[in-house]
Amino acid sequence: MQYDVVTIGAGHNALVASAYLAQAGYRVGVFERRPIVGGAVSTQEIVPGYQFDLGGSAHILIRLTPIVEELQLERFGLTYLDLDPLFFAPFPDDEAVFIYRDVDRTVDHLESLFPGQGRAYRRFIDDWRDFSLTVRDTFLASPSPFQLGKSMAFGGSPPMDWKAAMRHITRPYGEVVSEYFSEHKLQTMLAWMAAQSGPPPTEPMTGPFVLWHPLYHEGGIARPRGGSGMLTQALKQHIEAHGGDVFVDAPVTEILMENGEAVGVRVDDEPITARATLAGTHVKESLGRLLPERYRPDFIDNLRLGNGFGAILRLALDRPVRYTAHPGTDARVGLQLICRDMQQLHSAYGSFMQKRPAEDPPIVAMTFSAVDDTLAPPGGEVLWLWAQYFPYELADGQRWEDIKGDVADTILDTFEQYAPGTRDAIVGQLFQHPEWLERELGLFRGNVMHLEMSIDQMFMLRPHLSLSDYRAHVDRLYLTGASTHPGGGIMGASGRNAARVLLKDLD
């Protein structure tokens, strides 16, 4: 065997798993199809002088794991910049609302704007802090019923009253926010942030998408200095420093099978053999395209991939963004939640259900050049506008190539209402629509979470009940990535969990 473990794809979960294995002394070979590592956590100079992330930008969940410390990623070039304020929301009446890292400061600010709502915010955080810590614990373990129960009853976080909590957990998050807050602006901010996981605010059982909000205060929101991709670059360097190989421009075309067991992969025409094969690719790629047909599991065609949900317009500007509601720099630090009211969110989802792009989309704007001077030339700015909802498959046989210019304009028009003059500052751009995400990043149907993040595909049901412990249905084949527990987002927990299973089996 050439390797102990051969890894398919260099998404951040695959790299995290490979780094743990390399650190434990195993010989690892990683094969990535694209010219750079990282998949949906990568950064490239798309416009000269401007560093654009190609996927995720806000590092939230990974900060709640021990991964960065356990792998000593600072030694390999990773420096996190903490963002504070965490969130800023401008409204059409020019009211500016902030959520700070510090709960007390946030409570005071909200109380000064909306008497009574600061206190409601504190109650919300107090009520759900333990729950959110328990959720974090469940993310950091393989999702068996036993493990889930153990995290809930004896996890690192204080035990909680599950009977009382169940009412909120099983509700749509759109209802949870209106139970806690009477102020519509606050309801909208929290619901719009919860909507980033995919499901709409009316979907039952989605309460947790807003109930884990206390975690933002717990772990914060951060940015790797130099761009999101510095995380995956550091992981690559870690693997290589521990004797592993990381190859780019190296597409895997097949998982090699012998006597019913995975024995490695084929890269171009070359067989690469290994004791174990770890697929960090989308499960449709790993078990659908790469496995010889007779080994493909039946469920592969029935997974719910959804119909895309967001698109992102990345802009290089020659000057900083200036919000009318709050021209100060602190507006440009954290995530800028641009959503007028719940109605805007609902109508965007309504268009999406008709397979039409939202005409007045809510936006999360990001301008991380405000905290990181390596992203843009002096005086310049990177501005990214993530907007929802945008279907992958369009009505009336329309194609994204035909409508992409108009949709990008719509997103910019919406943003201009809050920061007029932005259009005149543009020196370059990249528009990543759902078809782009599938074509370039391997995100089937433009779903940045791989599979829908709904209760039927979470925990031990992700990607399927029969293989939820990172072991595939054929021997010596393992899975990691957003298609597995705990799903999409920059977290690395799937990679860490998968590595633990592999370490046990390799021993």
Ligand SMILES: Cc1cc2nc3c(=O)[nH]c(=O)nc-3n(C[C@H](O)[C@H](O)[C@H](O)COP(=O)(O)OP(=O)(O)OC[C@H]3O[C@@H](n4cnc5c(N)ncnc54)[C@H](O)[C@@H]3O)c2cc1C
């Ligand atoms: C535009 C966008 C914005 C986002 N924003 C955020 C955010 O702000 N915060 C957040 O937490 N999350 C965000 N996400 C989600 C998050 O980035 C992803 O869910 C997560 O990075 C997926 O990681 P993964 O480990 O599953 O691997 P992926 O990133 O899916 O990587 C899989 C890798 O496998 C490679 N591959 C595919 N097929 C083959 C093959 N045959 N051979 C070899 N290699 C192959 C691909 O090229 C890719 O590099 C965003 C995603 C996108 C796209």
